[in-house]
Amino acid sequence: MLKIKNLHANIEGKEILKGIDLEINPGEVHAIMGPNGSGKSTLSSVIAGREEYEMTEGEIIFENEDLAELDPEERAHKGVFLSFQYPVEIPGVSVTNFMKTAINAHRKANGLEDMPANEMLKLIREKSELLEIDRKFLSRSLNEGFSGGEKKRNEIFQMAMLEPKLSILDETDSGLDIDALKIVSNGVNKLRSEKNAVLVITHYQRLLNYIVPDVVHVLIDGKIVKTGGKELAYELEERGYDWIKQEKAV
Amino acid sequence: MELKDKLVSSFLAFDEQYQVDDDVQQIRSQAIKDFETFGFPSKKEEAWKYTSLKSALKHDYSIFPKKEDAIEYSQIKKYLIHDIDTYDLVFIDGIYSSHLSTTTHDKIDVCLMSSALNKDKYKPVIDNYFNKLAPKNGLNALNTAFTKEGAYIHIHKNIMADKPIQIINFSTGNESSLLLQPRNLVVVDENSHVQIIERHQSLTDHPVLTNSVTEIFADRRAIVDYYKIQNDKETSSLIDNTFIEQKDESNCSVHTFSLGGNLTRNNLNFYQRGERIDSTMKGVTIIEGKQHVDHNTLVHHIYPNCESHQDYKGIFSDKSVGVFNGKVVVEKEAQKTNAYQSNNNILVDDKATINSKPQLEIFADDVRCSHGCTIGQLDEDALFYLQSRGIPHKEARGLLMYAFANNVLESVKIPEIKKRINNLIAEKLGVELGFNL
Numbered sequence A: 001m002l003k004i005k006n007l008h009a010n011i012e013g014k015e016i017l018k019g020i021d022l023e024i025n026p027g028e029v030h031a032i033m034g035p036n037g038s039g040k041s042t043l044s045s046v047i048a049g050r051e052e053y054e055m056t057e058g059e060i061i062f063e064n065e066d067l068a069e070l071d072p073e074e075r076a077h078k079g080v081f082l083s084f085q086y087p088v089e090i091p092g093v094s095v096t097n098f099m100k101t102a103i104n105a106h107r108k109a110n111g112l113e114d115m116p117a118n119e120m121l122k123l124i125r126e127k128s129e130l131l132e133i134d135r136k137f138l139s140r141s142l143n144e145g146f147s148g149g150e151k152k153r154n155e156i157f158q159m160a161m162l163e164p165k166l167s168i169l170d171e172t173d174s175g176l177d178i179d180a181l182k183i184v185s186n187g188v189n190k191l192r193s194e195k196n197a198v199l200v201i202t203h204y205q206r207l208l209n210y211i212v213p214d215v216v217h218v219l220i221d222g223k224i225v226k227t228g229g230k231e232l233a234y235e236l237e238e239r240g241y242d243w244i245k246q247e248k249a250v
Numbered sequence B: 001m002e003l004k005d006k007l008v009s010s011f012l013a014f015d016e017q018y019q020v021d022d023d024v025q026q027i028r029s030q031a032i033k034d035f036e037t038f039g040f041p042s043k044k045e046e047a048w049k050y051t052s053l054k055s056a057l058k059h060d061y062s063i064f065p066k067k068e069d070a071i072e073y074s075q076i077k078k079y080l081i082h083d084i085d086t087y088d089l090v091f092i093d094g095i096y097s098s099h100l101s102t103t104t105h106d107k108i109d110v111c112l113m114s115s116a117l118n119k120d121k122y123k124p125v126i127d128n129y130f131n132k133l134a135p136k137n138g139l140n141a142l143n144t145a146f147t148k149e150g151a152y153i154h155i156h157k158n159i160m161a162d163k164p165i166q167i168i169n170f171s172t173g174n175e176s177s178l179l180l181q182p183r184n185l186v187v188v189d190e191n192s193h194v195q196i197i198e199r200h201q202s203l204t205d206h207p208v209l210t211n212s213v214t215e216i217f218a219d220r221r222a223i224v225d226y227y228k229i230q231n232d233k234e235t236s237s238l239i240d241n242t243f244i245e246q247k248d249e250s251n252c253s254v255h256t257f258s259l260g261g262n263l264t265r266n267n268l269n270f271y272q273r274g275e276r277i278d279s280t281m282k283g284v285t286i287i288e289g290k291q292h293v294d295h296n297t298l299v300h301h302i303y304p305n306c307e308s309h310q311d312y313k314g315i316f317s318d319k320s321v322g323v324f325n326g327k328v329v330v331e332k333e334a335q336k337t338n339a340y341q342s343n344n345n346i347l348v349d350d351k352a353t354i355n356s357k358p359q360l361e362i363f364a365d366d367v368r369c370s371h372g373c374t375i376g377q378l379d380e381d382a383l384f385y386l387q388s389r390g391i392p393h394k395e396a397r398g399l400l401m402y403a404f405a406n407n408v409l410e411s412v413k414i415p416e417i418k419k420r421i422n423n424l425i426a427e428k429l430g431v432e433l434g435f436n437l
């Protein structure tokens, strides 16, 4: 589904990603862990198409198509979804209206008519129940004044609405309380299928108890330096990153 | 000949042709002298520092259009709020069009300035209110000197006008270029309520300059909601001079939607002459090309316990220019004043400009006054966020701009106006939105 080869990316002339290789197949869950500032959010932004980042080398192939030339919205239409580490507040646009606009933009890109209002309401109700989101939230301005946890839950609500093929969850667990973590993970798991894949970025093994990864990668200083099974996450939790850095230096 | 000289030298003929009551005639004659003294404002004046009338004054305007053009309702329908019942005062090239208008004298007077200026019945009101509020300056004097037509609205005591009133000035292009000077008087007696919609619209690309004066008097506990829709052609310029006097516990609001025109200058003054008054001024400006919109506001707080709220938002594309000059004066006696002013702007292109200048003159000590001005670009993070959800770049920009301007519409009390403005704004921003905010 996703094939990243030798990806290098700069921001403001500074190289952040220094040759990333990553392959994710349909049905798989991959986790990326790594120290602060190692480039995890950069990688997710580059996949989602943020223009500030300059791809200097390599390629990102999604469903046999090169993403490099596509705008962020085109990538979204193809099924790429990024749950932001820091969701942006958008005053003046309610969650509901935003969702309607987004859903209909997807439909338009796929040559479909706007979704009828009653269908839309039904979908919104269904997905907000899945994530146990209070109706009152839906009429509030998008993310404005939402608590950290509410923002993250709202991200997964959007994911549930859009049903992407590839979901990148950038530290979705941070800010969530224990109950919310279960609800959100449950929401993510419900959406999993043979056909879609999830890339989870996290600092904590705990999330991976709920969203169980097939593969765990360690990203340090812009490179994936180690890849393993889910047991690698336990090891990292216990031992930190220094041993890997040393292992690599040897 | 310069426009000023042309105007001065044509006054006598005008005065002869459009006869009015002696007292008003006196006022007109004095006004032309004042205009001769003051002339048009120049950029040397502080209040006109950022706005030059040059582009608007360069044409050889006809001052007295000759004949009424036969305009059909179908030609102008789209410029009217037609999905609700309204009283309409329609002027074509400055001349009242009876077949397009709906007037009334049933409990409220919605009629013509030209008849009010001539009939004895209206004399007490004219004597009391006409030209009592507009400060003496070149533009007001010019309008006063050439007073002949406009809207005359009088809501008698304890009456709630049963429908909104539209004042619409069309220009047809019958003249190669036209100067229009509507003169409106709105008197709202104690405990009364009125909603007014005003629009100036050119039907061709012939240059038009409108210098309009509107005086509004809101007596005790009166409520006045005034909506100005400015969405004219790029060949039209508008100088709107609106003055409002408020008495105890009255509540007046003016919403100005400036969405198009060559040059638009809004002089909007509120004079609070009573206690516990509420004055609201809101504006949305969305312009492009070389358009220029200048909001020059004044709130004069004279008595204690009053409030004023100003909220102006602007979105400027291309080389367009915005000016916001908001003056709030709080006199020494005006304790417990609550004056709020905000002016937020988005510059879409590098070449667009906004000059925003709040002026607070506060002489009382126990007051709450706040003002804020922001100038920014669209938030890149927000844009990326929307795009990452599949909303195309152009639509995402539109949505953000729309959201930015949106809260100004919240206080619009006529739903049809809200809907209309919503659509106009969406159209201006070139976005098709699947919903109304």
Ligand SMILES: Nc1ncnc2c1ncn2[C@@H]1O[C@H](COP(=O)(O)OP(=O)(O)OP(=O)(O)O)[C@@H](O)[C@H]1O
Pocket (backbone or CB within 6 Å): A011, A012, A014, A016, A034, A035, A036, A037, A038, A039, A040, A041, A042, A043, A085
């Ligand atoms: N706009 C920018 N300008 C300059 N440097 C940037 C910019 N964005 C990111 N960086 C730098 O790139 C590096 C990688 O940042 P990134 O956000 O990808 O890290 P991360 O692995 O997601 O960290 P965290 O675990 O703290 O979220 C950091 O050193 C960061 O300071």
Ligand SMILES: [Mg+2]
Pocket (backbone or CB within 6 Å): A040, A041, A042, A085, A170, A171
């Ligand atoms: Mg990060």
